[in-house]
Amino acid sequence: MKNNHTLIIGSGIVGATLALKLVQAKMPVTLIDARPERDESAWQEILGKRDARVYALSVASINLLEDVGAWQKIVASGRKADYSQMQVWQLNGMGELLFGESSDKNVDPEILGTMVEPAVIEHALWQLVNASTVSDYLTIIAGQTVVDMDWLGAERGYRVTLDDGTAIDAALLVGADGRSSFVRQQAGIKLDTLDYNQTAICCAIQTEKPHQATARQAMLPTGTLALLPLADITDADKATPQHWQSIVWTLPRNQALALIEEEDRFVAGKLAAATNYELGAIQQIESIACFPLTAQQAKSYVADNLVLIGDAAHGVHPLAGQGLNLGMLDVQALSEQLIHDFARSGRTLWGNNQTLRAYERSRRPHNSLMMHSFSALNWLFAGSLAQTRPVQQIRSEGMYRVGKIKPLMRLFAKQASGV
Incomplete structure (x- = not known):
């Protein structure tokens, strides 16, 4: 005993x-x-091996890992990807939010968080x-x-x-x-x-353009599509850095399950089109998997x-x-x-x-x-009601107005950091 x-x-x-x-x-x-x-x-x-999954660690989580001595080992491993900006946009309508943006180009950007593989x-x-x-x-x-x-x-x-x-x-x-x-x-x-009746497709992709230490999230009619920076782990990666990212693509369940059965290159093409080629073509895609979404x-x-x-x-x-x-x-x-x-x-x-x-x-x-x-954000952007004209107009105007209020944007960035 x-x-x-x-x-x-x-x-x-x-x-x-x-x-x-x-x-x-x-x-x-x-x-x-x-x-x-x-x-x-x-x-x-x-x-x-590169893991398609990645955790977006907030500053508060980083501080806790540092307290117990783990963060120092993660830094020494080189397997982390800091991000200093967070871009949120919708393809069907006006409106973009950019967190962490600095008008002073002589000042190093403040880290909002770090992407680390589990x-x-x-x-x-x-x-x-x-x-x-x-x-x-x-x-x-x-x-x-x-x-x-x-x-x-x-x-x-x-x-x-x-x-x-x-x-x-x-x-x-x-x-x-x-x-x-x-x-x-x-x-x-x-x-x-709460079952969202959605499934997320997860994979690692190498894009034509670098991610520039920016975490991106497209708010699509089918659900959210996140592009999250991954650490460069090979010599080839480090020679042309910031091209690998983790993808979490939320889709209606039946659509996701059908897409996951397709060839990798077909999935890559659909994915690049869904991002409106924000970072160009997808040159490689690895470790495609999916999981149901519930809260x-x-x-x-x-x-x-x-x-x-x-x-x-x-x-x-x-x-x-x-x-x-x-x-x-x-x-x-x-x-x-x-x-x-x-x-x-x-x-x-x-x-x-x-x-x-x-x-x-x-x-x-x-x-x-x-x-x-x-859940409310997911409802606001995904589903049939979210695509009606009144909701689209409210959503677009709201994102546009919020993006113009810098103190509010800084508050959102602070909340995202967890401190």
Whole structure:
């Protein structure tokens, strides 16, 4: 029987970052990873390939990764693509928004965020959680899944049983195990869900023109189309930099599923046309995949001795690229609340109900606002009603007017950075 202050189920980016934050405060943590353990050679094989997926890390997420020591490793790897501008436009109508634009060409542009492939972040965190410097406080169990959870009462917390029969007791159980969270289901926490009836096509493309450190998003009648800068990973890439990008193309589900069956070059042609050749022709296309789009939010983020973070608590439409950033804000809020209340109690109360409810009050309303805002934006641009003349005129005029108000644009840019 193992005893811990905190048991985190799910060692993805959000779960591993929380573990490191708590370990920094010298709190005992056990981290459960259902994936088999990887060694450095396995990681290098994964990192040797370009990933079509990319996370748009906000400044707040970067600061958190820096706090735990992961950002320094990401920078050293060279596998990041900073962006200093964000361009949002619609093809069918007037209106364009350009965030981060500076009229002073002698001043270096301020970074709005950074695009990083998931495996790059996970590898950096893997190195840290496996370091000898944290082994006194952090236990990692890889290749095991949780098969049972028993609440033993508020004083004792949870007893979790793994598929090899190991039982672990913890005062606090953290569900960081994704959208289909086993922890959430076992706790009996229900979901509010929204199916957009859309599917996103994801791929990596090499464009004729450079992206110029700009994240782009076209608001199309069929859904959003994001072009997100990717890091240059090969010598050939670095010789002509800023030509690789990650694509997230939202389409009606049937249309996306039909398109994904076509030849790569056919998809590339359709994609270039959809962007109105903003960056010229698509010269290469790799790693085409698709995934259905839904939004969801747990009706509660907490129960006695239990808390949800990241995708286990909420999932949003990808049109603003804020899913991971919201999860990282969960980590920051939860770790601060836990450590603050523990110190205030004279180091006697860890993860009690009052602490967890305070975390929920700080995060759930914000995440709910983000989820509904992204849904509203999706409704405003996609679908039959969005293409009616009155809605088009309101949308175009609104984008035009907002783009002229520089203080408002700076506020939007600050909100996108998460700080």
